[in-house]
Amino acid sequence: MKRFLLLLPFIFLLGCSLPEISDVIPPVTVVMYPYEGAVISQNVQITVQASDETGLSKVWYYVDGVKKEEKTAAPYTFTLDISGLTKKVNHVIQSAAQDKDGNIGYSPVVNFIVADSPDITPPSVVITNPQGGQVVEGIVNIIAHAEDERSVQKVAFFIDGDSVGATSAYPYMYNWNTEGYSDSTSHTIYAKAFDSGGNSAISPVITVTVYPRTGPAGDTTPPSALFLYPITGTTVQGTIQVSVDLSDNRGVSQAEFYVDGQLTESADNPDSPWIYNWDTSSKADSSAHSLYVKAYDEAGNVGTTGLLIVTVQ
Numbered sequence: 001m002k003r004f005l006l007l008l009p010f011i012f013l014l015g016c017s018l019p020e021i022s023d024v025i026p027p028v029t030v031v032m033y034p035y036e037g038a039v040i041s042q043n044v045q046i047t048v049q050a051s052d053e054t055g056l057s058k059v060w061y062y063v064d065g066v067k068k069e070e071k072t073a074a075p076y077t078f079t080l081d082i083s084g085l086t087k088k089v090n091h092v093i094q095s096a097a098q099d100k101d102g103n104i105g106y107s108p109v110v111n112f113i114v115a116d117s118p119d120i121t122p123p124s125v126v127i128t129n130p131q132g133g134q135v136v137e138g139i140v141n142i143i144a145h146a147e148d149e150r151s152v153q154k155v156a157f158f159i160d161g162d163s164v165g166a167t168s169a170y171p172y173m174y175n176w177n178t179e180g181y182s183d184s185t186s187h188t189i190y191a192k193a194f195d196s197g198g199n200s201a202i203s204p205v206i207t208v209t210v211y212p213r214t215g216p217a218g219d220t221t222p223p224s225a226l227f228l229y230p231i232t233g234t235t236v237q238g239t240i241q242v243s244v245d246l247s248d249n250r251g252v253s254q255a256e257f258y259v260d261g262q263l264t265e266s267a268d269n270p271d272s273p274w275i276y277n278w279d280t281s282s283k284a285d286s287s288a289h290s291l292y293v294k295a296y297d298e299a300g301n302v303g304t305t306g307l308l309i310v311t312v313q
């Protein structure tokens with residue numbers, strides 16, 4: 001007994017010197033669909049993303065503050081039943097995720113409206129990257145632009161007629177790994193957009209050629225650059241975050257941002273998306289201004305965005 005008592009302080013010290021490393025970081029979660037302002041015409045799929053640095057135990061969601069279904073494994077998709085929801089008024093959806101140590105993270109709230117009539121107008125969709133006829137290599141960012149008068153629920157991507165993936169996250173993008181394809185072969189790409197009323201539409205089909213990796217060593221493929229923000233035709237004010245998707249078969253080595261044809265900002269080895277805080281105050285005269293971005297690769301090939309027009313207030 002005496003010997004045990006003598007040991008007690010050591011056991012106590014041991015306990016103090018080896019504290020349990022506890023996880024205090026809550027998961028991060030976001031509702032991907034519906035998105036803010038979506039107009040829902042029928043029961044749709046809710047898409048939630050959640051992650052945690054040590055692992056999730058469950059994910060659930062609320063509609064108008066009422067807890068709904070929960071799931072303990074990905075994919076975190078649920079059916080949004082609109083039958084009990086008042087039409088033409090604002091509703092709120094929010095997701096929550098719990099990690100294995102009980103920390104809970106909540107998503108930003110997303111507002112949506114339930115329509116009082118069926119959606120009979122299909123969405124529209126086009127592939128904005130790559131361009132038809134382009135030669136591609138490595139990982140290709142296939143980007144689609146889809147619109148609907150109510151809301152786009154998701155966009156699915158097809159290579160050679162086979163569905164390869166779908167997303168509800170804007171910008172609608174699929175990273176296509178061309179490694180498994182033979183050199184100098186042609187492949188078709190199209191996207192299919194679904195609205196929240198059960199309508200769908202298919203983009204025009206584009207054809208690209210996978211780069212002949214056994215062919216010439218020189219890089220002749222220009223980078224591509226695509227504005228994610230701002231949106232052409234809109235009015236902006238103050239300092240805005242210009243966001244540009246950049247991609248290249250070998251990597252974009254430099255990006256340049258032009259306002260009314262004048263170089264305004266540049267970056268070496270920019271990230272994609274390239275985000276630049278543009279202070280519009282010197283252009284704040286309620287008139288339209290043109291923006292474009294040039295992207296260069298190491299071989300000197302250059303790609304540009306189209307001209308984007310914004311009104312600065």
Ligand SMILES: [Ca+2]
Nearest residue numbers: 023025052099
């Ligand atoms: Ca955690």
Ligand SMILES: [Ca+2]
Nearest residue numbers: 119121148195
């Ligand atoms: Ca529609």
Ligand SMILES: [Ca+2]
Nearest residue numbers: 221249250297
């Ligand atoms: Ca290139």
